[in-house]
Each structure stands twice: as C-alpha cells, then as structure tokens.
Ligand SMILES: NC(=O)C1=CN([C@@H]2O[C@H](COP(=O)(O)OP(=O)(O)OC[C@H]3O[C@@H](n4cnc5c(N)ncnc54)[C@H](OP(=O)(O)O)[C@@H]3O)[C@@H](O)[C@H]2O)[C@@H](O)CC1
C-alpha cells in the first residue's frame with residue numbers, strides 16, 4: 177500500500193484520466209459509491225447523515241455520497257458552502273446528477289444559526305468540504321464552518337482527509353476538521369503518519385476508486401506501508417537442515433558498568449529473533465549479570481576505562497571475525513573510546529554495522545568514513561537522536577520525518593530506522609517503508625535496545641531492507657499482542673516484548 181502527497185495523488189488522477197482514459201467523473205462516482213457503502217455498512221440506514229460540501233472535487237465526492245445514500249433510502253441533508261456558480265468540472269457534473277435525480281440541497285449560510293438545533297446526537301456529519309487541493313491557510317467561510325462542526329459532539333466522517341489538513345505535510349496553523357473517522361481515497365496520505373496531523377484523522381479506512389496500480393510507476397517517490405503481507409511475503413524460511421552457522425553470527429557491543437541491562441535486552445532479543453550465534457562484548461564485571469539473563473549468548477570481554485568499554489584494535493579485529501552483523505551502542509555511554517571504536521568498525525568491518533544510542537553521537541565526527549563505507553550501515557535514531565545528527569529541533573524532525581530520513585539515507589548511503597510511532601525505514605536509494613504496529617507501551621527505556629538486538633539478528637540472515645522493516649514490524653506487533661491481553665499499556669515492559677516475540681513471529685510459521 178502506497179503513501180502519497182496531494183500533488184502525487186493529483187498527478188496519478190490526471191494520468192488515469194488522460195493516459196488510461198478513465199474519466200474523472202467515473203473516479204468520482206467510484207469514490208462516492210465506495211464511501212457511501214462504507215457509511216451504510218458501518219452506521220446502517222437508520223442514522224441521519226448531514227453532508228457538508230465545498231467547491232472542489234472533494235465536494236463532488238460529497239454529492240455522489242449524498243445521492244447514493246438517498247437512493248438507498250437513508251435520510252440525508254445536504255448543505256453547500258460556496259455560491260452555486262463556483263462549481264466546475266466533475267463536481268459540477270455530479271451536482272447536476274444529484275439534482276436531476278430529484279434531490280435537493282440547501283445553502284449552509286441559510287441554516288447556519290439553526291444547525292446545532294437540527295441535529296440529534298446520533299446524526300453523522302460527513303465532511304466533504306476540502307480535500308487534497310487546499311493551498312495555504314483555510315479561508316473564510318470554510319474556517320468558520322469547520323470551527324462550528326468541531327464544536328458539535330456528533331460523529332464526524334471525513335472524505336479523503338479531514339478538511340483543512342494538508343495531505344503531504346504537518347503544516348497546520350489553522351482550523352481543521354477533527355474527524356472520528358476518515359475514509360481516504362485509494363492510498364493513505366503522508367500527513368496521516370505525522371505526529372501533529374495524525375490525531376485529526378481518527379480511524380482510517382481506505383476506499384479504492386479504480387486507479388490502475390501500474391500508474392504508480394510515474395511517481396518518483398517510493399513510500400509504502402510495511403504490513404503483515406509484506407513481512408510474510410519477504411520472509412526467507414530457515415532450511416530444514418540448517419545449522420547454527422546458517423542462522424547468522426551476530427555481535428552486540430553493549431553495556432557499561434552502570435548499564436548492563438541494555439546489553440542483556442539487546443542480546444536476549446537477538447537470541448529470541450533467531451540468531452544462530454550471539455556474542456556480547458562488554459566489560460568484565462557485567463558478564464555474570466548479563467549471562468544470568470542471556471544464557472544462550474557467548475561473551476567477549478573488552479578492555480575498559482572507568483567502567484566504560486575501551487577496546488584495543490586487536491580486540492575489535494578478533495570480535496569482527498566471522499560476524500555477519502554487529503550492533504554497537506546500547507548502554508555504552510559517550511566516551512572518546514567509543515568514537516574510536518565506531519570509526520574502526522566503520523572502516524574495517526565488512527558485515528552489516530548497526531549504530532544505535534550512544535554510538536550515534538560519534539557519527540557527526542565519522543561522516544566521511546560512513547560515506548566511503550561499502551558494506552551496509554544501519555542507524556536506529558529516535559527523533560531526539562535524529563535531531564542531534566542534523567542539527568535541528570525534535571519538532572522539526574517530527575514534522576518532516578519522511579524528508580529527514582530520506583535525505584540522511586541518501587546523503588550518507590546508510591539505512592535509517594527513524595523510530596517513534598510509525599517508524600520509518602529509509603534506504604540509501606530513497607525508498608521508504610512505514611510501520612503501522614506498536615503502541616505507547618513501547619515508550620519506555622529499553623524498548624530501543626530490544627529493537628537493536630532484533631535488527632542485528634534479522635539482517636544477519638535476511639535481505640537487509642525486508643529484515644529492517646520486518647524487525648520493526650515484529651517489535652511493534654509483540655507490543656500490540658500484549659496490549660490486547662493486558663489492556664493497560666503502562667504495564668508492558670521491554671522484557672515482556674522479548675517474551676512475546678515467538679507469538680509475533682508465528683505469522684511467518686516455519687512449518
Ligand atoms: N477527478 C479527480 O481529480 C478526483 C478527485 N477526487 C477528490 O477531489 C479532491 C481533490 O480535489 P480538488 O483538487 O478539486 O481540491 P479540493 O480539496 O476538493 O478543493 C479545492 C478547492 O478548495 C478551495 N480552496 C483551496 N484552498 C483553500 C483554502 N486554503 N481555504 C479555503 N478554500 C480553499 C478552492 O476553491 P475556490 O476557493 O477556488 O472556490 C479549490 O478549488 C480529493 O481530495 C478527492 O476527494 C476524487 O473524487 C477522485 C477523482
């Protein structure tokens with residue numbers, strides 16, 4: 177499933193009309209019919225529908241929805257916001273079809289003052305005011321109409337996207353509809369995955385409108401959702417006669433004297449995610465503690481300074497030997513020795529190198545070596561770490577997640593796993609996948625360490641992009657399974673996530 181901006185959607189609409197030959201009015205009929213079907217399935221015919229219609233094609237969809245609902249016997253009232261003369265193109269055509277079917281509309285401005293009194297609590301408001309075509313701040317009279325609708329307690333269903341919300345960005349400093357449900361057309365829009373605009377959408381359902389999938393080849397961008405189907409279809413099963421060497425040799429460099437837990441979580445997650453051999457490199461005094469939690473791992477003791485790792489080049493070279501992947505960072509602390517270690521690994525390690533947590537802070541100094549590295553490099557920043565890497569604020573990162581992840585991946589030739597709700601995986605090629613699993617139960621120290629261990633295990637034996645996206649999927653999916661059992665998200669711990677990985681992984685049953 178693709179994720180598009182308003183401009184991309186308009187260009188695909190135009191290609192469908194002009195090159196494929198499917199008229200816009202047919203797309204609008206498909207859109208309106210699909211939405212009316214969903215409304216009837218969800219709310220039934222007994223509820224009253226109040227449809228509020230704007231001047232563009234989103235309003236045109238509204239006329240089709242109104243006609244189909246009326247044809248089906250539902251009680252529907254239709255209010256238009258602009259002067260009648262403003263309608264043009266497909267919206268004008270469908271307004272005429274609505275009227276010639278014997279149905280009537282009223283001007284919003286004529287009923288504005290009586291509007292709240294006309295509604296029962298059970299009535300549904302359908303928002304067909306503005307769609308992907310808005311530009312700039314919402315102007316009057318739309319701003320006032322949106323404000324009045326938002327004051328009501330009724331259920332609001334938006335067509336395509338909540339009116340006023342931009343499709344491709346989180347730039348929102350004006351009034352926008354706060355929908356309970358959005359029936360989005362054909363593909364989800366970028367703003368649904370951004371922290372600031374997502375809450376406006378409510379629950380989202382996709383309504384196909386008949387655009388042929390091969391029109392997508394005209395889009396330069398490659399953004400898509402990595403869901404259950406993608407995980408299952410890309411998964412490479414272990415061979416029945418596999419030996420442990422086939423399942424990947426994974427190295428985890430983690431844990432300082434004060435933070436042994438990070439190494440235990442990452443190591444344990446790697447083992448549970450199917451790594452054939454997991455070796456944890458840490459300070460000597462941590463080994464008994466960590467080993468009591470991760471019995472299956474092997475241990476390498478690195479030299480240390482004041483309780484922080486400070487390995488020699490010889491120790492690093494020996495550790496790298498034979499490994500398909502190495503993750504470095506969890507619980508290490510920011511020391512000059514860490515920067516040296518990261519620089520050494522970037523230059524000499526030929527497998528997949530995963531940089532997380534404290535190791536990310538070395539990247540600013542190591543930028544040129546990262547660019548020169550030919551083996552794959554993965555970075556797993558949360559928004560704060562990403563902000564540090566690009567010298568921007570966290571709010572900038574959250575508003576521009578797609579652009580930030582994509583441009584860093586392209587500039588440095590790395591795979592960026594930008595964490596947070598709807599974690600993004602950006603490839604050096606510019607291709608982006610978005611995760612839809614996970615919940616606030618993951619917002620706890622240690623969840624990131626678990627993900628790092630999972631990533632290290634999966635990249636050691638699967639192709640890199642599916643491995644990253646699927647690791648993120650399973651991490652969130654385990655949290656979702658737990659949320660269903662526990663209901664209280666606050667009680668979910670990173671250790672619980674590790675315990676629930678077998679249940680999460682069962683969707684790619686090896687039998
Ligand atoms: N055939 C197709 O293409 C299909 C498109 N489809 C549907 O069309 C939608 C996109 O349609 P669109 O491009 O007409 O834009 P849309 O959002 O309805 O309204 C734009 C109008 O709003 C106004 N306006 C603009 N900015 C404003 C502002 N800041 N503040 C206030 N008003 C503002 C401006 O009107 P004006 O002021 O010029 O009268 C402008 O003309 C899309 O979301 C989907 O629902 C589907 O039916 C499938 C087939």
Ligand SMILES: Nc1ncnc2c1ncn2[C@@H]1O[C@H](COP(=O)(O)OP(=O)(O)O)[C@@H](O)[C@H]1O
Nearest residue numbers: 558595596614615616618619621622623624625
């Ligand atoms: N509200 C949320 N919804 C979904 N996933 C979340 C949420 N909050 C945190 N996460 C996930 O939890 C993990 C937290 O990682 P991170 O911030 O690095 O934590 P830490 O380093 O403390 O272990 C990330 O994978 C992130 O995507």
Ligand SMILES: [K+]
Nearest residue numbers: 306335337339
């Ligand atoms: K809308």
